[in-house]
Amino acid sequence: MRIPAHPEGRFLGFVQVKVASRVYSLPVEALPLASEGASVRAAGFFSEGTDKFGILVDSNASDGEQRETIQRASAEAAQHIARKLLN
Numbered sequence: 001m002r003i004p005a006h007p008e009g010r011f012l013g014f015v016q017v018k019v020a021s022r023v024y025s026l027p028v029e030a031l032p033l034a035s036e037g038a039s040v041r042a043a044g045f046f047s048e049g050t051d052k053f054g055i056l057v058d059s060n061a062s063d064g065e066q067r068e069t070i071q072r073a074s075a076e077a078a079q080h081i082a083r084k085l086l087n
Helices: 062-086
Strands: 010-019 023-032 046-047 052-058
Touching: 010 052, 023 062, 046 062, 052 062
Parallel strands: 023 052
Antiparallel strands: 010 023, 046 052
16 A cells, blocks of 8 residues: 555565465555554554555664564464455
């Protein structure tokens, strides 16, 4: 997910998540998650609609915290996608 209206958003790259025989590339975006006057966003995995997935990390977090968020979100993504495939 790209947030074009947010001037501080930064695209970090893609994480590939393998579920069964398929590989999904999830975009990773860094944003300041707690900003004045804006709704608070949660760091981690998100889905939009039925086939759009991504990962948000806090741009103000340390590299280690961002890495942990990406690892946790990747596991959540794999579980979410696996559940969708099984249903």
